[in-house]
Each structure stands twice: as structure tokens, then as C-alpha cells.
Amino acid sequence: MSxxxxxxxxxxxxxxxxxxxxAMGFTVWLGLWITPPDQFQGNLARLLYxxxxxxxxxxxxxxxxxxxxxxxxxxxxxxxLFWDRLAAASVEVGAxxxxxxxxxxxIWGRPVWGVWxxxxxxxxxxxxxxxxxxxxxxxxRVPAEPAIRARRCAxxxxxxxxxxxxxxxxxxxxxxxxxxGTFIDPGFQIHASPSMSWTFLLxxxxxxxxxxxLLGVRYxxxxxxxxxxxxxLEVSLSERWSEDTDLVGAAASAPTPGPGGGxx
Amino acid sequence: xxxxxxxYAIALATLFVYAVTLVLRRRRWERALQMSEPAGESESxxxxxxxx
Numbered sequence: 381m382s383x384x385x386x387x388x389x390x391x392x393x394x395x396x397x398x399x400x401x402x403a404m405g406f407t408v409w410l411g412l413w414i415t416p417p418d419q420f421q422g423n424l425a426r427l428l429y430x431x432x433x434x435x436x437x438x439x440x441x442x443x444x445x446x447x448x449x450x451x452x453x454x455x456x457x458x459x460x461l462f463w464d465r466l467a468a469a470s471v472e473v474g475a476x477x478x479x480x481x482x483x484x485x486x487i488w489g490r491p492v493w494g495v496w497x498x499x500x501x502x503x504x505x506x507x508x509x510x511x512x513x514x515x516x517x518x519x520x521r522v523p524a525e526p527a528i529r530a531r532r533c534a535x536x537x538x539x540x541x542x543x544x545x546x547x548x549x550x551x552x553x554x555x556x557x558x559x560x561g562t563f564i565d566p567g568f569q570i571h572a573s574p575s576m577s578w579t580f581l582l583x584x585x586x587x588x589x590x591x592x593x594l595l596g597v598r599y600x601x602x603x604x605x606x607x608x609x610x611x612x613l614e615v616s617l618s619e620r621w622s623e624d625t626d627l628v629g630a631a632a633s634a635p636t637p638g639p640g641g642g643x644x
Numbered sequence: 645x646x647x648x649x650x651x652y653a654i655a656l657a658t659l660f661v662y663a664v665t666l667v668l669r670r671r672r673w674e675r676a677l678q679m680s681e682p683a684g685e686s687e688s689x690x691x692x693x694x695x696x
Contacts, residue, residue: 387674408652427651434655476662480655487651590659597666604673611680 387604393596400589407586410579418576424491425576431484433583437591438481438509439547442474445595447541450534461606464530467537469598471516473591478510493557501550502558505543512540526606 411429418425449467452458485503486496497503516536520529551560572580 387677404656408656412648412652423646423648426648430652430655476658480658483658484651484655487647487654491647590663594659594663594666597663597670601666601669601673604670604677608673608676608680611677615680 389600390596393593396589396596397593400586400593403582403586403589407579407583410575410582415575415579416573421492424488427484427488429579429583430587431481431488432580433587434477434484435481435506436584437587438474438477438506439544441588441591442470442477443541443544445470446474446537447544450537450541453530453534454538461526461530464526464534465599465602465606466595468516468520468533469595469602471513471537471540473594473598475510475513475517476594477587477591478506478513481506482510498557500557501554502547502556505547505550509540509543509547512543516540 407429411426415426415429417423421428446467449463449470453460453463453467482503485506489498490496516533519536520533522529522532524532550556551558
């Protein structure tokens with residue numbers, strides 16, 4: 381693939397980015413100025429237009445792409461570095477969203493719960509997810525053949541994915557400070573006014589679009605990194621090859637030693 | 645600054661900074677690729693001959 385082909389930017393990614401910015405702008409406008417304060421939480425409920433949406437990306441979308449990509453890489457019939465790069469891009473973007481989940485949750489938790497942090501099952505398993513993702517990124521930097529690195533990282537991503545159902549079901553499995561569904565209960569009944577519900581939904585769409593755009597750009601970075609690595613390897617090999625050829629040529633043209641060890 | 649403002653500011657600023665660093669990283673690797681490519685290869689390749 382030529383450099384021109386690799387540096388081409390797909391139009392759909394630009395469209396997704398623009399839509400993401402517009403949706404985010406509307407979410408902020410509706411969330412901060414248009415929607416009414418909550419009956420119980422007052423203005424603090426406005427944080428719920430962004431925190432669950434960020435957490436959804438960090439947990440489900442990232443988990444889906446990272447685990448799905450890793451499985452498809454490990455499956456011999458679908459093995460391609462495309463899946464490995466997509467999973468790697470997803471984990472890095474996921475680490476940013478996981479960190480934001482913890483930070484926005486802490487900012488909401490301080491006035492509502494009275495603490496920035498507690499060793500609650502939901503919070504601890506989310507923090508563990510962030511640490512595991514950082515570990516994945518460290519593992520990816522360990523020098524190795526692309527195929528070995530991809531296999532190693534795919535296994536690591538699948539191990540990280542084990543934490544996702546733990547985070548999801550933590551509020552059911554353990555008695556936690558973190559509440560269950562706030563806007564939507566398990567029976568999909570919405571407990572909010574229409575303007576709040578639409579803003580909540582728009583927040584999910586906005587952060588999902590931003591995630592897709594970030595994932596696309598991060599994937600391009602991954603492709604370019606690998607291409608530069610390959611080019612540098614090719615240059616090194618061709619230099620080494622030309623050095624060897626020169627040495628062989630010099631040895632062939634060197635005068636043959638005479639019977640007494642001298643030159644003839 | 646209220647907790648709500650702080651939450652929105654941190655979330656949006658973090659995503660914005662990360663997006664900018666990603667775009668800069670992409671630009672840097674594009675330049676590195678163009679510099680590492682053997683001379684004449686990019687000129688000789690017809691535009692649109694390969695799909696990414």
C-alpha cells in the first residue's frame with residue numbers, strides 16, 4: 381500500500397466527527413440550560429446526561445470492539461491485522477473514557493454521597509478496568525513481531541473483557557453504594573420528564589459518535605505506525621543487503637594470495 | 645465553579661485535548677511515512693490505484 385493510500389482520510393469519518401460535535405453541542409446546551417432541575421438531586425442531575433453515556437462507551441462499546449476484534453483475530457479464518465489494530469485503537473480510546481467515567485462519577489458522588497471515592501464494587505471494578513487497559517497498552521509497546529504482538533494483545537484484551545460483566549452486574553451481585561438504573565429501570569420504564577429523557581438519549585448518541593470518530597483516527601495512527609516500522613525495516617534490510625553485496629564483490633575482486641602467502 | 649460545571653468542563657476538555665493529540669499524532673506519522681518511503685515511489689504510484 382502506498383503512502384498516498386495510507387494517508388487518505390475517509391469521508392464518513394469526517395461526517396461522523398462533525399455530527400459528534402453537533403450532537404455534543406446540543407447535549408451541553410440542553411443539559412446545562414434547557415432541562416429542568418431534578419426533583420431530588422436538583423442541578424446535580426445534569427451530570428447524569430454525560431456520566432452514564434461516557435460509562436456506556438467505556439464499558440460496552442469499547443468492550444464490544446476490543447473483545448470482538450481480538451476474537452476475530454484469534455479465529456484462524458478471520459485472522460487479519462485489521463482486527464488487531466481495531467482492538468488496540470479501541471483499548472486506548474477506552475482508557476480515556478474509563479478515566480472520565482471515574483472522574484465524572486467522583487464529581488457527582490462528592491455532593492450526593494459525601495465522598496469522592498469509596499471501595500464500592502462498581503467503582504473498584506471500573507478502576508480495575510482502567511488499570512487493565514493501561515496494562516494492555518504497555519504490553520503493546522513491548523517489541524515483538526507483529527503476529528506475536530497481535531496474538532499476545534488479543535489474549536490480553538479477552539482477559540480484560542472478563543471484567544466488563546463484573547462491572548455491569550456489580551450493583552446486583554453486591555450491596556453497593558452505586559445505584560442501579562436511574563432513568564430507566566430493569567422493566568424499561570423511564571422515570572424522567574420528556575426533555576430530560578431526550579437529553580439523556582442525545583448524550584448517548586453524542587458520546588457514541590465521538591467514540592467512533594476517535595476510534596477511526598486512532599486506527600489510522602496504528603496503521604501508519606506499522607507502515608513506518610515496515611518501511612524502516614525494509615530500508616535497514618536493503619542497506620544490509622547492499623553492504624553484503626559490496627563485501628562479496630570486494631572479496632571476489634581482491635588479488636588471490638600466492639603459494640608463499642604473498643600476493644601474486 | 646459548581647460540581648456540574650466542573651464535570652462538563654473536565655469531560656469536554658479531556659476529549660478535546662485527546663482528539664487534538666490524535667490528529668497531531670496522525671500528522672506526525674504521515675510525515676514519517678512519506679520521509680521513510682523510498683524516493684520516487686510515491687510519485688510513480690498512480691493516485692487511487694490502491695484502496696485502504
